Amino acid sequence: MTAPRVSIRADDFDLGAEVAELRAGDGGVGAVCAFVGTVRERNEGAAVGSLELEHYPGMTEAAIESMIDEATRRFGVRAARVVHRIGKLAPSAQIVLVAVTAAHRGEAFRACEFLMDYLKTQAPFWKKETGPGGARWVDARVADDDALARWGIGGGNAAAKETR
């Protein structure tokens, strides 16, 4: 049985196990690229006590599925998997995994970065940081919009303009 391509969950993940499962049984794979995002102990100069992640159930999964479809069209990805954690996370905890297999390294590197850039601004997650000064919602970054724009995709997030 093939594992689902997208998993949104509170539980942690094991990079080795996820990658092993992703490439199992595909002899055409010549490259595996994986990215893991983790909780920094400081963000914008302030200590982070914990990070709480909220998402839009149903929409999140559908959005990431369509990102994987797009990555497959663009880069000839053989298999991809995205795991994103929700709920309360401590500093140093793993937040997100993007893993991609392809025939060659170029496609694997590009597809992994593309998926991560896409996910930052187009998947419905929100982070709330708790630190010494209390809790606050993390602001979206224009730099993340710019990262996605490099792939020729618009749709401003941090810089979302009013539509009327």
Added chain:
Amino acid sequence: MKVVVRYFAAVREALGSGEDVEVDPRADIASLRDALAARGGRHAEALGRQRVLRSARNRVLCAESAALADGDEVGFFPPLTGG
């Protein structure tokens, strides 16, 4: 016609998880947002034009110019910060 409105993150903290809203048959997301904000109070604070928000129709990100149909689900939320 009726639409289901859902709120997330800071908007959810201000207004709760969502509500059913009766709208004009020619409504789009922008007119829905303005009608909700016009209620004043917490709605004006959370949904007014002083806020930068993103929106979704039927669980797909879209611009506020998107027209609405009966039974649609509309999400309002701050810019996304996943990853």
